[in-house]
Amino acid sequence: DAGITQSPRYKITETGRQVTLMCHQTWSHSYMFWYRQDLGHGLRLIYYSAAADITDKGEVPDGYVVSRSKTENFPLTLESATRSQTSVYFCASSESLFSNTGELFFGEGSRLTVL
Amino acid sequence: AQSVTQLDSHVSVSEGTPVLLRCNYSSSYSPSLFWYVQHPNKGLQLLLKYTSAATLVKGINGFEAEFKKSETSFHLTKPSAHMSDAAEYFCVVTLTGNQFYFGTGTSLTVIP
Numbered sequence: 001d002a003g004i005t006q007s008p009r010y011k012i013t014e015t016g017r018q019v020t021l022m023c024h025q026t027w028s029h030s031y032m033f034w035y036r037q038d039l040g041h042g043l044r045l046i047y048y049s050a051a052a053d054i055t056d057k058g059e060v061p062d063g064y065v066v067s068r069s070k071t072e073n074f075p076l077t078l079e080s081a082t083r084s085q086t087s088v089y090f091c092a093s094s095e096s097l098f099s100n101t102g103e104l105f106f107g108e109g110s111r112l113t114v115l
Numbered sequence: 116a117q118s119v120t121q122l123d124s125h126v127s128v129s130e131g132t133p134v135l136l137r138c139n140y141s142s143s144y145s146p147s148l149f150w151y152v153q154h155p156n157k158g159l160q161l162l163l164k165y166t167s168a169a170t171l172v173k174g175i176n177g178f179e180a181e182f183k184k185s186e187t188s189f190h191l192t193k194p195s196a197h198m199s200d201a202a203e204y205f206c207v208v209t210l211t212g213n214q215f216y217f218g219t220g221t222s223l224t225v226i227p
Contacts, residue, residue: 042219104215106158
């Protein structure tokens with residue numbers, strides 16, 4: 001199916017463990033993003049990528065690592081999970097950031113609980 | 116610098132009555148503006164977008180928004196609320212070639 005898919009949808013882990021959230025898109029969009037959603041904060045950008053092998057920090061990158069070896073995949077890794085990283089994580093993609101074509105397409109989210 | 120402010124964190128309306136969700140932005144440049152909707156346990160879906168064409172933008176499911184530069188606003192409206200409109204709504208602003216900035220969201224409750 002065309003679209004953007006995230007896995008796992010739900011994950012419970014313990015403090016200090018490594019966790020990887022996967023994101024796959026089938027449109028060959030250049031831009032991909034990871035956001036976290038927390039009550040009272042809306043969506044905050046963690047990392048984004050303009051193309052394969054090009055990534056950049058967003059508003060809240062500490063404690064996260066990303067890679068983008070292929071255009072369609074953009075995994076997010078928590079190297080040593082902390083309770084403050086309990087959140088819902090959304091992956092998104094966009095064909096362009098330019099005003100007349102840019103819009104974001106979202107996955108359904110990954111709900112992570114760190115105990 | 117730019118930011119986006121959603122003026123109400125919660126809005127309740129009765130089914131069949133109008134909906135108004137307010138959004139103000141601050142930007143040094145001409146922005147692009149979006150409204151997204153998020154239903155429970157779902158990702159965000161684009162409702163409509165303003166990209167410097169017509170100031171009154173029509174979106175899906177009967178929603179529309181008007182860009183008012185003098186008021187730096189982009190309020191979302193719908194003439195008659197439906198139960199299926201109950202969701203979280205996000206106002207988003209971006210500059211050309213830059214990031215997307217999200218408001219903190221407005222939760223819409225529709226009372227039968």
